[in-house]
Amino acid sequence: MTSHTLHFMPPPPRRGRLARLGDWMARHRGAILAMQWIIVVFYLVLVALPAFLPHPHPEARLFSSDFGAASSVDPTFSVDGGQSRVEKIPYAASWRDRLVLLAQYLFWGLWWPFVILSILLMGRVWCGVLCPEGALTEFASRHGRGGPIPKWLRWNGWPLVAFILTTVYGQLISVYDYPQAALLILGGSTVAAVAVGWLYGKGKRVWCRYLCPVSGVFALLARLAPVHFRVDRAAWDAYRQRTSAVDCAPLLDVKHLKGATQCHACGRCSGHRDAVTLSARSPNGEILGGPPPTTHEALLLIFGMLGIALGAFQWSVNPWFVRGRQAVAEWLVNRDILWPLTDSPAWWLLTAYPEANDVFTWLDGAAILAYIGIVTLALGGATLLAVGGAARLAGADWRRLALGLTPLAGIGLFLGLSMMTATHLRAEGHALPWLPYLRGALLGLALAWSAWLGLGLLRADTPRRSRLVVAYALWLMPLTAVGGSWVLVFYVW
Ligand code: SF4
Known part of the structure; x- marks a missing residue:
């Protein structure tokens, strides 16, 4: 090739900032792995160690010892001029207290709500x-048996089943409040992830792709992310050099990647065949223009994220739940049926921490199950009927139509999980006067966003205006029900 021909070669396209960030991720795999292993160590310490420490003193605070002193109820009586007076002795939290509180704060106050937010904003980074x-399951898979993935494991209903079981079980053993319960659920999930990694695949994340209890939720939320790894098929096909296959840990066919749903945004494929680019997109694009979800995904959205999750967030703040449980207890006592009022025999069956004055009875366990079950069936059932009815009228796929509810479900999850953040901050003495306004704004955004998506989905399938109006009115009904439930939680109860 002469210098003359070089003169006429087009300059390589300049890659934008996002694309360069993706390329940086591909080139600096070592830095990402180092960070992953630091997080692994941090996670293992925080999930395991607090479970073997005593329950923190009720006055112990993580950051603020002053606030603990001001609200201390540790009285010392003395005689002063014939009158009793109370001296408040500040409680100095020990390192054990603080470690347990730190783990609670990080896991439930920061980790979960902000993981949900990060997926809405950045995909499954x-x-x-x-x-x-x-990281652990991939490591185990790299060094493990490397067996083929069995057919039963590829069933796409596992994320739905695992989400239901872990959410409900977590409520029964008070996973947010006690490190033993957190160790059982989070640690149990980690052990299962390592075992699955060791058994199946070679350097892959079989657990994450098929079994992780939150992978279905994350897959739904990632559809709203305004960034994704985009594959330019024309550039891919035009690339003339031989390339090795991408080491995609969640086992994706990168060439045919259509969206952010299953992509873990690890960046390993960025720049591959000059065709894969981290790019910006419309947050509505994958929902309005992408393929419909599977039936299990749609059911997870309707019954899991909008039903079970709402029931789990609600029961402890609902005064009707307390009154109903009390009425049943009196009814049982009047009939001399006392065994449902006996205490839980083990903390891993139902919450049982006598040292913290927190022991569930069998009736408590049954009441929680009944409450979550009723909310799930009522809210999820009504949503399914409304979405199904609208889809029938519009001649649309009900699963695709259900996707319009994703913003409401996702922002609802963030709002529900951040209730723990607010509890922790209030315990540290922060009044949070702005919180009701922020919650109102987020709820309004979620409702408006879902309403907009619903209209877009219906318009794409319904040419007749009269049908569109009726179908849309039907489709909006779950928004009213779910929005109303959140209003009860934040402003009425
Ligand atoms: S397609 Fe696979 S390799 Fe590429 S970013 Fe997503 S998870 Fe990583």
């Missing part, structure tokens, strides 16, 4: 770059 369980 959490999975591909930060998740300790993903």
Whole structure:
């Protein structure tokens, strides 16, 4: 090739900032792995160690010892001029107290709500770059047996089943409040992830792809992310050099990647065949223009994220739940049926921490199950009927139509999980007067966003205006029900 021909070669296209960030991730795999292993160590210490420490003193605070002193109820009586007076002795939290509180705060106050937010904003970067369980299962798979993935494991209903079981079980054993319960659920999930990694695949994340209890939720939320790894098929096909296959840990066919749903945004494929680019996109694009979800995904959205999750967030703040449980207890006592009022025999069956004055009875366990079950069936059932009815009228796929509810479900999850953040901050003495306004704004955004998506989905399938109006009115009904439930939680109860 002469210098003359070089003169006429087009300059390579300049890659934008996002694309360069993706390329940086591909080139600095070592730095990402180092960060993953630091998080793994941090995670293992925080999930395991607090479970073997005593329950923190009720006055112990993580950051603020002053606030603990001001609200101390540790009285010392003395005689002063014939009158009793109370001296408040500040409680100095020990390192054990603080470690247990730190683990609670990080896991439930920061980790979960902000992982949900990060997926809404950046796709599944959490999975591909930060998740300790993903790092461990991939490591185990790299050094394990490397067996083929069995057919039963590829069933796409596992994320739905696992989400239901872990959410409900977590409520029964008070996973947010006690490190033993957190160790059982989070640690149990980690052990299962490592075992699955060791058994199946070679250097892959079989657990994350098929079994992780939150992978279905993350897959739904990632559809809204305004960034994704985009594959330019024309550039891929035009690339003339031989390339080795991409080491995609969640086992994706990168060439045919259509969206952010299953992509863990690990960046390993960025720049591959000059065709894969980290790019910006419309947050509505994958929902309005992408393929419909599977039936299990749609059911997870309707019954899991909008039903079970709402029931789990609600029961402890609902005064009707307390009154109903009390009425049943009196009814049982009047009939001399006392065994349902006996205490839980073990903390791993139902919450049982006598040292913290927190022991569930069998009736408590049954009441929680009944409450979550009723909310799930009522809210999820009504949503399914409304979405199904609208889809029938519009001649649309009900699963695709259900996707319009994703913003409401996702922002609802963030709002529900951040209730723990607010509890922790209030315990540290922060009044948070702005919180009701922020919650109102987020709820309004979620409702408006879902309403907009619903209209877009219906318009794409319904040419007749009269049908569109009726179908849309039907489709909006779940928004009213779910929005109303959140209003009860934040402003009425
Ligand atoms: S397609 Fe696979 S390799 Fe590429 S970013 Fe997503 S998870 Fe990583």
